[in-house]
Amino acid sequence: MKTLSIFRRKTLIVKFIQDRNLAYQFTMSLNSYKLLQNKKKNILEKWMNNQLSDEGLREDLISNEELRYQSEELIDALVSNLSGESFSDLMSEEWNSVIEILSGISITRARQGFSPRETGNFVFTLKEALLNVLQEEIGEDSKLLFEESMKITRLMDNLSVITFETFIKGREEVILRQTDEITEISTPVIRVWDGILALPIIGTLDSARTQVVMENLLQEIVDTGSSIAILDISGVPAVDSLVAQHLIKTVSATRLMGAECIISGIRPEIAQTVVHLGIDLSNIITKASLASALAYAFKTMRLEVRKINSVQK
Incomplete structure (x- = not known):
C-alpha cells in the first residue's frame, strides 16, 4: 500500500489547519533566530532529557540511539527553516524537509505500535525545550519573551497537527493491511x-x-x-x-x-x-x-x- 506523497500530505495538512483557523503569519526576529541557531545543541539536550524522563516512553519500541537520531534530524531541519520571513505557507519549499521528516517519523511509529499520545509527545517535548531556552536567554525582557513564546507555540502546535494527521494515515494503512491479511487467512480452501x-x-x-x-x-x-x-x-x-x-x-x-x-x-x-x-x-x-x-x-x-x-x- 503506497504512502501518501509529500505534496498530498501537505495539501491535507494545510487544509486541516485552515479549516480550524490555525493559519498564521510567523516572523522570527533576527535575534531570536540567532539564539535558536546558536543554542541548537542545548535545545537538543533539553529535548532528549524531556523525552527520556517521560514515564510513558516506550523503550521496548525505540532505542535511545534511534530516538536521538530522529530528534537531531528534525531539529536540524527545523532550525535551518527558521531563517525565512513567512511561515504561514506550509506548502512552501522551505518546509519540505520538516514535513517529510515528521511524516516519516509519525507513520513509522504508527506501524511500530505507538499510541497517538506517545507520538504527539515527540513534538510537545520539543516545544517545552524551545520555551525553556527562550526563558533562560531572554527572560528579563518579558514583552519579547511573550511575543517569541507565542510564535514558537503557534509553530509547534501546527507541527503537532502534522504529526497527528500523518500518524492517523499511518495507522489506517496498518489497519487496512491487517484486515487484508486476516481476510486471506480466514478463508482457506x-x-x-x-x-x-x-x-x-x-x-x-x-x-x-x-x-x-x-x-x-x-x-x-x-x-x-x-x-x-x-x-x-x-x-x-x-x-x-x-x-x-x-x-x-x-x-x-x-x-x-x-x-x-x-x-x-x-x-x-x-x-x-x-x-x-x-x-x-x-x-x-x-x-x-x-x-x-x-x-x-x-x-x-x-x-x-x-x-x-x-x-x-
Whole structure:
C-alpha cells in the first residue's frame, strides 16, 4: 500500500489547519533566530532529557540511539527553516524537509505500535525545550519573551497537527493491511479428497469477504478440477438475510463453474432464523455438520469409506 506523497500530505495538512483557523503569519526576529541557531545543541539536550524522563516512553519500541537520531534530524531541519520571513505557507519549499521528516517519523511509529499520545509527545517535548531556552536567554525582557513564546507555540502546535494527521494515515494503512491479511487467512480452501474441496468460514460474512471467498473457491475449483465444494458455516455467529444472500451468490457462482456446492454447519438457531426471514434455500444442499456434508459428497461421487475390523499380519 503506497504512502501518501509529500505534496498530498501537505495539501491535507494545510487544509486541516485552515479549516480550524490555525493559519498564521510567523516572523522570527533576527535575534531570536540567532539564539535558536546558536543554542541548537542545548535545545537538543533539553529535548532528549524531556523525552527520556517521560514515564510513558516506550523503550521496548525505540532505542535511545534511534530516538536521538530522529530528534537531531528534525531539529536540524527545523532550525535551518527558521531563517525565512513567512511561515504561514506550509506548502512552501522551505518546509519540505520538516514535513517529510515528521511524516516519516509519525507513520513509522504508527506501524511500530505507538499510541497517538506517545507520538504527539515527540513534538510537545520539543516545544517545552524551545520555551525553556527562550526563558533562560531572554527572560528579563518579558514583552519579547511573550511575543517569541507565542510564535514558537503557534509553530509547534501546527507541527503537532502534522504529526497527528500523518500518524492517523499511518495507522489506517496498518489497519487496512491487517484486515487484508486476516481476510486471506480466514478463508482457506482445503482439499479434503480428490474432487472435494472444503471452505470453513469463521466470523461475519460481509460483501468484501464474500468476494474473497468466491474468488478463492472458484480459483481452487479451476486448479484442482474438483466437482464438489463444501461451505462450512459452523463458525458464522449469525445468519441474516444479507449473509444468506452472500451464501446463495457463492453457491450460484460455484455451479456456474460446473461444481456442486454443499452448505454445512446449519445449527438449529440458524435454521429457525432462515425460516423466520422467509429465505428460500430449498434448491441448495444443506447439512447439519461438516461430517454429514463429507458423507454426502462421498456418496455423490460413488465413494465408500469402510472400517477395517482386523488387520492381517
